[in-house]
Amino acid sequence: MSPRPRKPRNCACPHRPPDGWVFKPAGTPLRDLEKIYLEHDEFDALHLCDGEGLTQEEAGERLGVSRGTVQRLVAGGRKKLIEALTEGRALIIAADEDKD
Template sequence: MGRPKIPRIICGQPADSCFKPNGTPMSQLEQVPLDPDEFEALRLVDLLGMQQQQAAVAMQVSRQTLANLVKSGRKKLVDCLTNGKALITSELTK
């Protein structure tokens, strides 16, 4: 059994819960879930332009944890864009 996940500070919300290719019904698409902490890491680093150390402090995680979140989030985004999959974001609770 792994360690319990440390709570992370998540301030941003996705505009929509799903992004998918045009013209293909959702039922025919593979769905890739983007976790709330991956979304927040991408928002802070890629959208707001924070350094990873600053973003890690804002999320109250280690810099390495933040780097892992950014890496996994980017991989999911590129997989969806390249292979025509739907990106599913879960609703965040504050």
């Protein structure tokens, strides 16, 4: 049994980079670092909930998804951010097609 198709989301964060962003420890080449990919919908959920201070319900309305989905996006995004910062990995905010 295959999973349900992914529901389209209204990702419209004004800070979304057109070609992606890379955040990495200074002085280490990107090729030498493990990469962590932050999805655009996770980035938008974090921006709405943590950046703009919206509730998960309000963020869900803006993204066109349920509150539970926003909760999963925020939890996953926070985990990736903390992992990149504490373990010195490269954090890449890019479109799905940009992944290696």
